[in-house]
Amino acid sequence: SYVLTQPPSVSVAPGKTATITCGGINIGSKSVHWYQQRPGQAPVLVISYDSDRPSGVPDRFSGSNPGNTATLTISGVEGGDEADYYCQVWDSSGDHTNWVFGGGTKLTVL
């Protein structure tokens, strides 16, 4: 089955830029979605289709998917951005069809 690999944790100082990666074989051929999950809350979509920003999501959030690694970038990081972030792709190959999530990255704002 398809595997998405994320770093377990990323730390960044307020006002700086955080970069969270999501690796997978030939991931550039897939559409990647990103979710933010604050403690005790349900996930919230922050980036869809690699780089689209849903209504209401600050433009500090951006995404790219140029090749073997998709990236979520958060510029001007604020304390409220501290959360877990998950990437997601749809995988339909072989004998299975399913959604796949990365293991998640905990963003800590120093």
Added chain:
Amino acid sequence: EVQLVESGGHLIQPGGSLRLSCAASGFTVSSNYVSWVRQAPGKGLEWVSIIYSGGTTYYAASVKGRFTISRDISKNIVYLQMDSLRAEDTAVYYCAREPSSAYDPFDYWGQGTLVTVSS
């Protein structure tokens, strides 16, 4: 306003059965795709199952043969029937909507319902 409300989670013994409900409002389950996603305590998100607008269903390998997703269009509810429950099924179970196609992201999520499998 789109809303999803899960219910039915509680403490259940290993080997037991449980049915979760996901009550939808602001959209019709017959015209959208609805998934169940679970999160074990302190762990990441794991997709469980999906039901397409046309009724096609898919399951994660970890639950295939034990869980069944279904819907009641008249009540606008999606269900997850969970049989032969194991300790590793302990998790918060979320339902989530995809608006148009199987490739769309989950734009709305419920608040989750906790299932604890333990003797």
